[in-house]
Amino acid sequence: MSTQPIVRVSQRVPENQRDWEEFLRKLNTALRTDGERAVLGALTTIAERTGTDLGTLATYLSDAGRATDQRLLPMVNFGNISSVQSVDPLTASSGATTADITVSAHTLHTDFGNIAYNGGAVTGLSLNTRYYVTASDPNYAGGAVTYTATTSRPNVPANSGLYFVGTITTPAAANTVNITAATSANPPEFTTATNHGWSTADNALLAALPGDFGTNLNGTTQSITVTAPDKFTVPVNATLYAAYTTGGTATRVVVDTTPDFGGGAGGFIP
Amino acid sequence: MSVEVKLRRVPPENEHEAQKWYVLEGYVDGYPAVTKRDTINVAALASGAVTLADRCAKMRADVAEYYARFMALADLQDPNDL
Numbered sequence: 001m002s003t004q005p006i007v008r009v010s011q012r013v014p015e016n017q018r019d020w021e022e023f024l025r026k027l028n029t030a031l032r033t034d035g036e037r038a039v040l041g042a043l044t045t046i047a048e049r050t051g052t053d054l055g056t057l058a059t060y061l062s063d064a065g066r067a068t069d070q071r072l073l074p075m076v077n078f079g080n081i082s083s084v085q086s087v088d089p090l091t092a093s094s095g096a097t098t099a100d101i102t103v104s105a106h107t108l109h110t111d112f113g114n115i116a117y118n119g120g121a122v123t124g125l126s127l128n129t130r131y132y133v134t135a136s137d138p139n140y141a142g143g144a145v146t147y148t149a150t151t152s153r154p155n156v157p158a159n160s161g162l163y164f165v166g167t168i169t170t171p172a173a174a175n176t177v178n179i180t181a182a183t184s185a186n187p188p189e190f191t192t193a194t195n196h197g198w199s200t201a202d203n204a205l206l207a208a209l210p211g212d213f214g215t216n217l218n219g220t221t222q223s224i225t226v227t228a229p230d231k232f233t234v235p236v237n238a239t240l241y242a243a244y245t246t247g248g249t250a251t252r253v254v255v256d257t258t259p260d261f262g263g264g265a266g267g268f269i270p
Numbered sequence: 271m272s273v274e275v276k277l278r279r280v281p282p283e284n285e286h287e288a289q290k291w292y293v294l295e296g297y298v299d300g301y302p303a304v305t306k307r308d309t310i311n312v313a314a315l316a317s318g319a320v321t322l323a324d325r326c327a328k329m330r331a332d333v334a335e336y337y338a339r340f341m342a343l344a345d346l347q348d349p350n351d352l
Contacts, residue, residue, distance in 0.1 A: 124314025
């Protein structure tokens with residue numbers, strides 16, 4: 001639909017009653033007044049558009065300019081999904097003193113297309129700390145972006161050009177201790193050669209254990225309960241295991257390699 | 271097949287960011303899909319917990335691996351051959 005201006009710059013001034021009536025009729029089609037202010041007429045539309053008229057659209061907005069309800073949102077947003085990532089891109093690992101976050105290459109799927117992001121990393125971070133990973137990409141360009149990590153949750157929405165990749169907690173320092181004793185009990189209690197320094201609910205990878213302990217537990221990761229600085233139990237029933245002899249190790253492993261939340265859905269930031 | 275992985279420092283967006291992060295980029299000319307960035311905590315570099323030489327070596331290895339995978343994909347003729 002093409003539109004025409006109500007008054008053309010080159011238009012001559014109405015000269016008679018008929019010209020004025022015609023001019024005012026056109027003007028009243030678009031604008032009315034409540035006595036003090038101009039009010040958009042029911043048939044007023046945005047140029048080149050034939051859908052919702054401006055008057056109706058204006059009723060969807062509050063006096064503060066905010067949307068009065070969710071009908072102004074695209075359906076995908078209304079459904080609480082703004083975008084989804086092709087994979088959970090975050091993993092974390094720790095050395096003795098620092099931790100690294102690795103961001104795998106991934107695609108962000110949106111309602112306007114797909115954005116491919118190259119892999120990257122944020123390194124030299126603190127151990128056992130939750131990080132919020134973002135990248136600056138105000139033009140939705142994707143590619144090789146600079147990922148950064150912050151411990152401050154308010155930083156995530158602080159800049160509208162930020163892509164929120166997700167959150168992840170870096171593991172505690174990796175360390176391995178030797179096992180010197182174990183009980184055939186429910187649950188079995190392991191004794192370590194040195195104080196392990198771990199906490200209840202940490203995860204320990206068991207290896208090189210002897211006999212029934214090895215058959216059932218080697219290669220498994222167990223959530224431990226600390227019973228003493230050099231002892232812990234694991235949640236299995238070992239009452240039928242043959243008595244422990246010698247050997248074995250326990251290694252505290254990554255506490256959380258799964259991102260707590262990706263940038264794919266909704267607006268909730270954990 | 272060896273590939274020349276190039277490294278450069280990505281200029282920080284501002285002085286505040288420069289105080290926090292050293293952004294290292296590894297790339298291969300003509301293959302933007304294998305470009306990778308490592309955002310290194312400057313405090314960790316200053317403390318010696320992380321060394322730039324180590325990160326550069328890892329970056330070269332990572333990008334070379336990306337490049338090898340990328341080239342392997344490019345050589346695929348037909349998914350039915352997989």
